[in-house]
Amino acid sequence: MSDADGRSARGRAGPRPPLAAYPLGWRVLDALEAAAELWPRRWGGAVKWLMLLPALALVGLLLWGLGVMADASLRAMDFRTYRLAEEWSAANFAKAWGSAAFWATARRSLVAAVAVTAICLALALPYAYAMTRTRRPGLRRLLLIGLFLPFFIGQVVRAYGWLILLGQQGMVNQALGAAGLGPYRLLFEYPTVIFGLVQYMLPFAALMLAPALAAVPEEVERAAASCGASWPRTLWHVVIPMARPGLIAAALVVSTLTLTDFAMPAIMGGGGSDFLANLVYDQFFRTSDAGLGSAITLILTFLGTTVAAVLLTMAGIAAQGGRGRR
Amino acid sequence: MNRFPNGLPLTRRRLMAGAAALTGATAMPGLLRAQEPGKPAEIIVRAWGGVWVDSLKRGVSDPFTAMTGIAVRHDLTEDNEIKPRIWAAVDQGRVPPIHINWDTTANATSSALRGVCEDLSDLENLGGVLPLARPIGLDGVPIVNTYAYVYVLAYRPEAFPDGAPTSWQVLLDPRFRGRVALYNDGIGFHPAAQIAGGGTLADIPGNMDACWQFITRLKEQRPLLGEDPDFTAWFQNGEIDVACTISSNAREAKMNGVNVAWTVPVEGAKVDTDGLWVPRGLPANETYWAKQYINFALSREAQQVWLDGLGLPGVAPGLTPPADLVGDPSYPTSEADFARLLLVPPRIQAEHSAEWFARFKDIMQG
Numbered sequence: 001m002s003d004a005d006g007r008s009a010r011g012r013a014g015p016r017p018p019l020a021a022y023p024l025g026w027r028v029l030d031a032l033e034a035a036a037e038l039w040p041r042r043w044g045g046a047v048k049w050l051m052l053l054p055a056l057a058l059v060g061l062l063l064w065g066l067g068v069m070a071d072a073s074l075r076a077m078d079f080r081t082y083r084l085a086e087e088w089s090a091a092n093f094a095k096a097w098g099s100a101a102f103w104a105t106a107r108r109s110l111v112a113a114v115a116v117t118a119i120c121l122a123l124a125l126p127y128a129y130a131m132t133r134t135r136r137p138g139l140r141r142l143l144l145i146g147l148f149l150p151f152f153i154g155q156v157v158r159a160y161g162w163l164i165l166l167g168q169q170g171m172v173n174q175a176l177g178a179a180g181l182g183p184y185r186l187l188f189e190y191p192t193v194i195f196g197l198v199q200y201m202l203p204f205a206a207l208m209l210a211p212a213l214a215a216v217p218e219e220v221e222r223a224a225a226s227c228g229a230s231w232p233r234t235l236w237h238v239v240i241p242m243a244r245p246g247l248i249a250a251a252l253v254v255s256t257l258t259l260t261d262f263a264m265p266a267i268m269g270g271g272g273s274d275f276l277a278n279l280v281y282d283q284f285f286r287t288s289d290a291g292l293g294s295a296i297t298l299i300l301t302f303l304g305t306t307v308a309a310v311l312l313t314m315a316g317i318a319a320q321g322g323r324g325r326r
Numbered sequence: 327m328n329r330f331p332n333g334l335p336l337t338r339r340r341l342m343a344g345a346a347a348l349t350g351a352t353a354m355p356g357l358l359r360a361q362e363p364g365k366p367a368e369i370i371v372r373a374w375g376g377v378w379v380d381s382l383k384r385g386v387s388d389p390f391t392a393m394t395g396i397a398v399r400h401d402l403t404e405d406n407e408i409k410p411r412i413w414a415a416v417d418q419g420r421v422p423p424i425h426i427n428w429d430t431t432a433n434a435t436s437s438a439l440r441g442v443c444e445d446l447s448d449l450e451n452l453g454g455v456l457p458l459a460r461p462i463g464l465d466g467v468p469i470v471n472t473y474a475y476v477y478v479l480a481y482r483p484e485a486f487p488d489g490a491p492t493s494w495q496v497l498l499d500p501r502f503r504g505r506v507a508l509y510n511d512g513i514g515f516h517p518a519a520q521i522a523g524g525g526t527l528a529d530i531p532g533n534m535d536a537c538w539q540f541i542t543r544l545k546e547q548r549p550l551l552g553e554d555p556d557f558t559a560w561f562q563n564g565e566i567d568v569a570c571t572i573s574s575n576a577r578e579a580k581m582n583g584v585n586v587a588w589t590v591p592v593e594g595a596k597v598d599t600d601g602l603w604v605p606r607g608l609p610a611n612e613t614y615w616a617k618q619y620i621n622f623a624l625s626r627e628a629q630q631v632w633l634d635g636l637g638l639p640g641v642a643p644g645l646t647p648p649a650d651l652v653g654d655p656s657y658p659t660s661e662a663d664f665a666r667l668l669l670v671p672p673r674i675q676a677e678h679s680a681e682w683f684a685r686f687k688d689i690m691q692g
Contacts, residue, residue, distance in 0.1 A: 030573040047482055079677050082413075082440040099684060100692030168564040183505055187565070271551020274691055282687065285406040286511050287680035288413075288436055 092295035124205035188270025212246020363611035385632025443468035477514030512686035517668035
């Protein structure tokens with residue numbers, strides 16, 4: 001119910017109708033507009049910051065936490081008193097640098113981030129494409145259910161499900177046994193962790209890709225076909241480049257979640273395939289060394305940020321944002 | 327005239343008599359309670375799950391509630407995870423999240439070294455228990471040890487048709503590649519590895535090369551690394567044939583129908599203790615009742631029921647061992663029994679556990 005609408009309504013039909021006659025959305029907007037009138041006009045420039053306040057508070061909280069971590073990371077633990085040293089030093093970073101476990105878990109986390117992202121994108125692309133392009137509503141519904149159902153089952157539950165299926169006495173080994181094979185040790189190896197992560201991350205990738213593929217007009221594909229391009233060429237040269245923001249978003253989500261994952265290596269790795277997050281947990285809770293734990297946390301945060309920056313740079317988003325292009 | 331609810335007229339004589347009776351009725355228990363601070367509605371005890379909490383509830387918590395009327399709630403947060411929360415609460419002057427921490431002595435010692443434990447030296451029952459109850463090398467009594475346990479060599483008898491293994495060296499047998507399990511922080515295995523690797527117990531912590539060399543060789547066996555519940559599950563699911571674990575876990579698996587046996591090898595096995603402690607920062611009356619809970623946990627009647635469930639030897643003298651553990655080397659009761667076992671003082675463990683953990687992780691993850 002804008003003023004203009006109100007005036008024209010009054011102009012045409014005489015007295016203004018009661019407030020309740022207008023849609024709720026209009027009344028809410030009117031109330032907000034009235035409230036905005038109370039804001040002094042000379043403070044108009046502050047409105048955008050006011051609207052950003054919740055986000056700034058969240059980021060501020062995050063930075064504060066990082067600051068606390070940074071401070072702790074510079075204090076070595078004295079194991080005679082179990083208290084962090086008063087003075088700063090780089091001892092915790094030196095300890096991490098010299099630790100074989102740190103390098104092994106860092107390498108494992110990074111390799112998993114790359115491998116899981118690549119596999120998830122390769123599997124999610126055809127899934128999301130089929131979901132957005134199918135003309136059969138039943139199939140689309142089925143694919144949507146297949147996409148959302150895993151979100152209702154937690155990561156730990158799914159990991160334990162795999163323990164039951166892939167164990168020495170699990171269904172897979174029983175089926176192999178019926179064929180005169182095995183039993184094989186299918187669990188507690190690094191590839192098992194990768195497998196579990198792919199199964200966990202795939203819905204995230206498909207969910208990020210689907211809107212990007214839906215935004216690619218089908219007419220573009222038909223135009224490419226009318227120019228003589230085969231479907232694979234169209235997919236490679238038209239659809240995938242146009243869906244690049246979705247691919248980058250999916251890669252960003254899957255790679256950072258994988259890099260920092262804790263549960264899958266803990267449950268499916270048998271203790272021998274830890275990631276950096278497991279190492280962080282060990283420092284905070286097993287050895288009570290908050291200093292070393294904080295140092296490894298900061299390194300993990302740096303790695304995650306670097307991965308994100310690389311992906312955003314690949315997408316060209318960072319460059320566009322940095323130069324203020326529109 | 328005012329009347330009592332039963333209709334009797336309220337006379338001066340009756341009023342005086344009633345007042346005297348009321349005063350007497352309230353004063354007598356008051357005199358009895360004069361030594362005791364007010365009771366909290368409940369106290370919270372951190373515990374391990376499964377057979378551990380069931381035994382504690384049956385042997386200590388339920389009888390304590392029956393005696394005092396104070397409800398006992400069990401918090402199953404991991405001992406490692408509750409520790410930083412208690413430390414933070416004490417440092418910040420907040421009330422800690424639990425009243426009593428049931429903890430490994432080595433883990434509890436780190437809290438004692440940090441100074442967050444109440445002194446328990448005034449517990450009445452502490453005078454009548456075995457010396458094992460008092461922690462070695464700490465000022466006062468910040469922790470009370472309540473029983474001992476042994477990290478035994480547990481095995482599946484089907485995998486050993488020629489009889490029980492006699493040495494920790496069996497873990498290096500190529501037959502068991504991928505079918506060996508240890509704790510994921512190496513806890514309980516260091517002294518055994520030190521001896522099996524050709525070193526001596528006296529060299530801990532100064533020279534543990536023998537231990538690390540043995541563990542490095544064991545890494546080639548691709549061992550599974552887990553925590554208490556994992557061992558039971560792995561034996562049950564046929565994932566492993568042999569493991570270094572606490573005898574209670576092997577006994578629980580056996581009682582659940584899993585064919586598991588255990589032994590103390592010729593090199594010996596690590597013996598350790600668990601204890602109870604009270605964090606600082608609780609209101610005075612709650613500290614008092616938390617201490618009373620621990621005091622009761624040291625009594626013979628509480629220990630008999632509690633530790634029958636766990637199959638572990640307590641610190642109260644004269645306990646009757648469970649029938650299935652009489653003569654079992656994992657149930658030490660005499661000095662000769664303890665002499666076969668490997669004891670590393672908790673303070674040494676607390677001061678070196680991070681270093682040992684890092685070394686173990688370097689080997690196993692590297």
